Amino acid sequence: MDNKNAIDTAYKKEKRRKIILMLLFVVSFLSFAMLTFILLKYSILPTNMRFTGIISLIVIYVLLQIIISTARITRIKFSIIAFILILLLVFQLLVFMYLNKGVSIFDRIGQKQGSESITYSLVVNKDSSYQTIDDVGSTEVSAALETDGRSIRTFLEKFKESNNKSISLKEGGQFIVMAKDLLDKKTEIILFNEGHRAVVEEQLPEFSENTRVLQEVNFETEKVNPQKASHVEYEAPFNVYISGIDTYGSLSTVARTDVNLVLSINPTTRKILITSIPRDTYMPIAGGGNNQGDKLTHSGIYGIEASIETLENFLDTDINYYARVNFNSLIRVVDILGGINVQNDRSFSAFNGDYFESGDIYLTGERALTFSRERKNLPGGDNDRGKNHIKVIEGIIKKALSPSILFNYNSLMDEMYNSMDTNMPTSKLIELINAQIENNKSWSFDNAVIEGYPSMSLPSYAMPGWELYMTDPSQESIDSVQSQIKSTLSISNQTE
Structure with a gap:
């Protein structure tokens, strides 16, 4: 039992x-x-x-x-x-x-990437008798009706929704003209696109101090022609435009392009050419710039599509994808990666007192941002700053390709969502990662910078009548960079 x-x-x-x-x-x-x-x-x-x-x-x-x-x-x-x-x-x-x-x-x-954020402000002089929007009454507001008509129509709809009233507008010309007229008291109130504030303050630094905002209206608007990613065959070479916008706000905010890099990537030869186009480079600006001459940085106030089309025309190449980042992005991404190493060609002190030795140096996020932004204490000015942009991007790419990225994977993914806007499809990114895993070969990096001559006499479409610092690009430099891009992307140059 x-x-x-x-x-x-x-x-x-x-x-x-x-x-x-x-x-x-x-x-x-x-x-x-x-x-x-x-x-x-x-x-x-x-x-x-x-x-x-x-x-x-x-x-x-x-x-x-x-x-x-x-x-x-x-x-x-x-x-x-x-x-x-x-x-x-x-x-x-x-x-x-x-x-x-x-x-x-x-x-x-x-x-x-299908929308962009636009902020309009009703701006008056600091000593204006207008204290609220109700005080404006029937006064006509100066606005850039000719150049900003589509966005202004959306503003009027949003304004009426929130205030249950309308305002009268009149043509005021370019934003810099309206700002000057307001300060000179030739007009009482202007409708101001905040994306142009930094541009205006380059020539009118007293603008913000001597004016005040009666009301601000922010809205999301669909892009006229959202930049669609072009189809790139497996292992075919392609270009990526990296736009660093001059703002600490949302990526969808329309703002100047302070950093302009084109990455020409050839997956077969494992070559990456990083081309820097300095922000003050003079060229015809597409889109809202009506193909008129201006500095490249102003293309950003017309949207990412304008910047891409402008550079495609200037470099005589197709730009297949773009990635848009702001200054906050750089600080956090570098810190999440655990810092980066760059090869500094010469020692220099930056605008905030930071000192950068020559040789191989380690950069935290804050120092990487300072290293990228300094230009006044560099002998080559904007050109040398462009070269430093290249060094930082190269350092980020190399660190991102290292196994150590796995330790901060979640933080990096969250930061990429918060601080990057791109039209590169997920499938293309996975394709590149798969190729890296399969080949496990290192990439070779090269760089190029558009060079030219300083000028204060070139006309600006965004700021007519003002003498702005520009760089008049030399045809020799343009031809050389175009040749380097074509060579990097060339199938005939592929090696075993």
Whole structure:
């Protein structure tokens, strides 16, 4: 009788172990199914590696299922199988969460690029008798109706919604003209696009101090022609425009382009050419610039599409993708990466007192920003600053390609969503990552800078009648940079 009870007890224990293992098996296999789904949906990992991994895991699960179903499950076998299933479960869930976060972030970034944020202010002199919008009454407000008509129509709709009243507008000309007229008391109130404030204050530094805002209206508007990513074949070379906007606000805010870099990338030759076009370079500005001459930085106030078309015409090349970042982005991304190293050609002191030695130097986020922004204490001015932009971007790319990125993966993904706007599709990014995993070869970097001659006599479309510092690009420099870009992207130059 005791022997029969012992057998029954052992049988019940084994049955209980099998039930627990089957439950663990089901949960673990579900995590495998989730991981397989995301790997196949987004084609993550090189094909051979992806299918080898999936098939290997299937074999493991089949063997475990056979053992659980047919073999006698002792306490030792139970512990070993449970450990394997839990290990697989944890591993697969972690990988799934990492991958899912990455692809969802880039999908969401792509969804942001169809709109832009515009802020209009009703501005009066500081000593104006107008204290509220009700005081304006029937006074006509000066506005840039000819150049900003589409956005102003949206402003009028939003203004009426929030104030239950309308205002009368009259043509005031360019924003710099209206700002000057306001300060000179030739007009009482202006409708001011805040994207132009930094441009205006270059010539009228007293503008903000001597004026005040009666009311501000911010709204999101659909871009006229959202910059669609062009289709780039597998391993085909392509260009990416990096625009650093001159603002600490939202990426969708219309603002000047202070940093202008074009990355020419050839995945087959593993070559990246980083071309810097200094912000003051003089060229025809597309879009809202009506192809009139101005400094490149002003193209940003007409939207990212205007900057891209302007540079495509200037460099005689197609720009397939863009990435738009602001100054906040640089600080946080560099810090998340754990800092970067750059090769500094010459020692210099920056505008804030920071000192940068020559040679290989380590930069935190704040120092990387200072290193990138300094130009007055560099002998080459804007050209040398452009070269430093290149060094920082190269340092970020190299650090991002290192295995250490995994330790701060979640923080980096969150920061990329908050501080980057791009039209590069997720599939293209995954393709590049897959190629890097498969080849595991280093990239070679080269750089180019558009050079020219300083001038104070070139006309500005955005600021007519004002003498602005510009760089008149030399044709020799333009031809040289165009040749370097074509050479980098050339299929005939591909090596084994």
